[in-house]
Amino acid sequence: MPGFELFDQQEIDALAEVIRSKVVHRYWFQGMRNGVWKVEEFEKAVADKFGSKHCLAVSSGSAALYVALKALGIGPGDEIITSPFTFIATMESILECGAVPVLAEVDESLTLDPNSVEELITERTKAIMPVHMFGATADMDPFKTICDEYGLFLLEDSCQAMGAKYKGRYAGTIGKFGPYSLDPVKIVTVGEGGLIVTDDEDLYHKMEYYHDHGHIHDNSIERGAEGKACLGFNFRMSELGGAMGLVQLGKLDMAIEKMKESKKKILEGIGNVDGLALRALADREGDTATQTVFLLPTAEAARKFQKASKEAGVPCGNLSDNTWHYARHWATLREGTMFSRLRCPYDCPYVEEMPTYRPVEWPQTHAILSRTAVYGMDILMDDSRIEKIVNAVQAGAKAAL
Numbered sequence: 438m439p440g441f442e443l444f445d446q447q448e449i450d451a452l453a454e455v456i457r458s459k460v461v462h463r464y465w466f467q468g469m470r471n472g473v474w475k476v477e478e479f480e481k482a483v484a485d486k487f488g489s490k491h492c493l494a495v496s497s498g499s500a501a502l503y504v505a506l507k508a509l510g511i512g513p514g515d516e517i518i519t520s521p522f523t524f525i526a527t528m529e530s531i532l533e534c535g536a537v538p539v540l541a542e543v544d545e546s547l548t549l550d551p552n553s554v555e556e557l558i559t560e561r562t563k564a565i566m567p568v569h570m571f572g573a574t575a576d577m578d579p580f581k582t583i584c585d586e587y588g589l590f591l592l593e594d595s596c597q598a599m600g601a602k603y604k605g606r607y608a609g610t611i612g613k614f615g616p617y618s619l620d621p622v623k624i625v626t627v628g629e630g631g632l633i634v635t636d637d638e639d640l641y642h643k644m645e646y647y648h649d650h651g652h653i654h655d656n657s658i659e660r661g662a663e664g665k666a667c668l669g670f671n672f673r674m675s676e677l678g679g680a681m682g683l684v685q686l687g688k689l690d691m692a693i694e695k696m697k698e699s700k701k702k703i704l705e706g707i708g709n710v711d712g713l714a715l716r717a718l719a720d721r722e723g724d725t726a727t728q729t730v731f732l733l734p735t736a737e738a739a740r741k742f743q744k745a746s747k748e749a750g751v752p753c754g755n756l757s758d759n760t761w762h763y764a765r766h767w768a769t770l771r772e773g774t775m776f777s778r779l780r781c782p783y784d785c786p787y788v789e790e791m792p793t794y795r796p797v798e799w800p801q802t803h804a805i806l807s808r809t810a811v812y813g814m815d816i817l818m819d820d821s822r823i824e825k826i827v828n829a830v831q832a833g834a835k836a837a838l
């Protein structure tokens with residue numbers, strides 16, 4: 438899946454051009470830059486590509502989530518309903534705002550189950566944020582209906598799903614904002630970086646101010662003379678990230694096509710096997726195929742499958758063990774490990790009820806994740822690799838079913 442597989446002379450040339458220019462700041466240095474604004478160009482290309490009115494580039498996917506939530510006004514006392522199967526940055530971005538992540542359940546799509554969120558809505562709930570895991574989207578329509586009914590923001594954590602589609606719309610462009618991660622293992626990478634797309638002009642400007650110390654950007658004057666709209670912080674992307682992002686973005690469609698083609702070959706090679714199901718996606722065509730996930734009938738069958746697949750030469754993951762993506766494994770979330778004396782939201786006077794995040798709290802999620810077998814997909818996979826995976830899946834199925 439990682440975009441670094443496609444690094445070639447184009448990225449090297451793009452970075453060299455910025456280095457030669459000596460201008461690595463995305464704002465400022467007007468006199469030296471000969472009209473070149475790489476981050477701005479990248480933002481425009483991303484907004485055009487995904488059909489969004491605005492795009493802001495930032496320093497990471499985590500920063501994208503955090504900046505967007507801050508600009509939306511999320512703060513102490515607010516609750517956001519999200520998924521226990523995600524990367525911990527989803528939680529941390531909410532916690533850093535002093536707000537409370539309330540974790541519902543996932544269904545067999547491995548994304549938030551719309552049937553599990555309504556009972557968690559309180560007068561403190563501000564938003565519902567499904568997480569589009571493993572390159573494919575959640576089923577967004579039911580969430581939209583619930584958010585409209587209760588007057589909540591529909592948000593998306595689309596950090597893992599750049600280029601994925603839901604009913605013709607790109608992941609990240611359905612809710613109030615959409616963050617993308619450009620970290621080293623993402624389909625488009627600039628080393629470390631992030632993006633936020635939104636159609637909301639007011640939100641865009643607040644994000645733009647907040648991510649750069651409150652600056653009201655005006656390239657026609659000196660940076661030091663710019664006004665300030667708010668207190669903020671520094672989550673800027675550098676011109677190096679912008680230049681590299683432009684090249685990598687140009688390779689996105691090809692990367693998705695290649696992974697989809699490989700996944701199709703794997704599935705055709707396996708054929709229909711009774712008891713071996715695919716992840717239940719709302720829009721299978723919109724899947725970017727960054728992973729191939731199978732669901733076995735029981736957890737026991739999944740373990741047998743995993744063992745046989747490994748013995749056949751291709752290890753696969755069982756997502757209940759996944760320490761990166763499953764809240765059950767996150768002691769720091771459970772314990773609220775922070776360095777400050779007052780740990781907001783854990784010890785916050787505005788927070789009425791802090792979840793305990795105990796491992797037993799997501800029985801449906803655990804039952805589903807325990808039944809999975811997951812294979813990571815590379816962009817560049819030759820037929821011999823595909824054949825090995827097919828053989829391993831067949832060996833797994835034979836042992837388990």
Ligand SMILES: Cc1ncc(COP(=O)(O)O)c(C=O)c1O
Pocket residue numbers: 497498499500502523524526527568594596597617618619620630631
């Ligand atoms: C679902 C999700 N949200 C947020 C992030 C954070 O992105 P970054 O690593 O760029 O900070 C990631 C990164 O893997 C992610 O998978």
